[in-house]
Amino acid sequence: DAGVIQSPRHEVTEMGQEVTLRCKPISGHDYLFWYRQTMMRGLELLIYFNNNVPIDDSGMPEDRFSAKMPNASFSTLKIQPSEPRDSAVYFCASSPRGQGDSSYNEQFFGPGTRLTVL
Amino acid sequence: AQSVAQPEDQVNVAEGNPLTVKCTYSVSGNPYLFWYVQYPNRGLQFLLKYITGDNLVKGSYGFEAEFNKSQTSFHLKKPSALVSDSALYFCAVTKRGSWGKLQFGAGTQVVVTP
Numbered sequence: 001d002a003g004v005i006q007s008p009r010h011e012v013t014e015m016g017q018e019v020t021l022r023c024k025p026i027s028g029h030d031y032l033f034w035y036r037q038t039m040m041r042g043l044e045l046l047i048y049f050n051n052n053v054p055i056d057d058s059g060m061p062e063d064r065f066s067a068k069m070p071n072a073s074f075s076t077l078k079i080q081p082s083e084p085r086d087s088a089v090y091f092c093a094s095s096p097r098g099q100g101d102s103s104y105n106e107q108f109f110g111p112g113t114r115l116t117v118l
Numbered sequence: 119a120q121s122v123a124q125p126e127d128q129v130n131v132a133e134g135n136p137l138t139v140k141c142t143y144s145v146s147g148n149p150y151l152f153w154y155v156q157y158p159n160r161g162l163q164f165l166l167k168y169i170t171g172d173n174l175v176k177g178s179y180g181f182e183a184e185f186n187k188s189q190t191s192f193h194l195k196k197p198s199a200l201v202s203d204s205a206l207y208f209c210a211v212t213k214r215g216s217w218g219k220l221q222f223g224a225g226t227q228v229v230v231t232p
Contacts, residue, residue: 031217043208045219104150104212106152107162107218111160111161
């Protein structure tokens with residue numbers, strides 16, 4: 001398996017533009033997580049899905065951020081309009097469904113998308 | 119609420135010496151504890167986890183961690199550090215029924231010098 005795939009790897013855009021980040025989870029994984037990593041705030045969970053359904057989006061910073069998972073093999077994180085403070089590395093991770101409580105399954109992270117908003 | 123503390127921003131160790139990265143946690147109920155490692159310009163990689171059972175957990179690359187319930191700690195250890203172990207290490211906690219929602223610590227940068 002190729003692991004979690006994210007695209008693009010780097011994105012440079014100007015303030016006010018729309019940004020779309022993409023993620024392909026590992027086949028067969030039921031959970032998908034979006035994280036943001038910055039020096040100031042560390043690693044933050046933005047939103048996560050189970051079987052394509054959003055479970056918890058309490059980490060999404062504001063309405064400018066939205067995420068979708070139209071099918072089991074694809075998810076997007078969109079920022080519209082983007083602002084300089086959105087500059088960060090965005091990670092997607094997936095996790096398999098376990099027997100019973102899936103909370104103990106490790107997450108598999110993609111390589112990340114480094115976003116720079118000028 | 120769940121929380122994780124990694125009290126050291128950076129740990130410096132000479133190659134061949136033992137390495138310890140500290141982690142303490144706070145969670146209601148029984149914790150599930152994880153260690154991840156991040157190399158430069160890469161995503162996080164799973165190292166090991168504690169779910170239940172033996173308090174000493176062995177993981178990848180010769181790492182191990184000891185769960186101490188009374189001290190609410192889960193320190194990561196390696197008997198003999200390598201230069202290639204230089205990376206950013208994250209401790210994370212969750213609990214049963216949390217849908218895999220992890221709370222990560224701030225991370226500890228490990229620098230191993232030759």
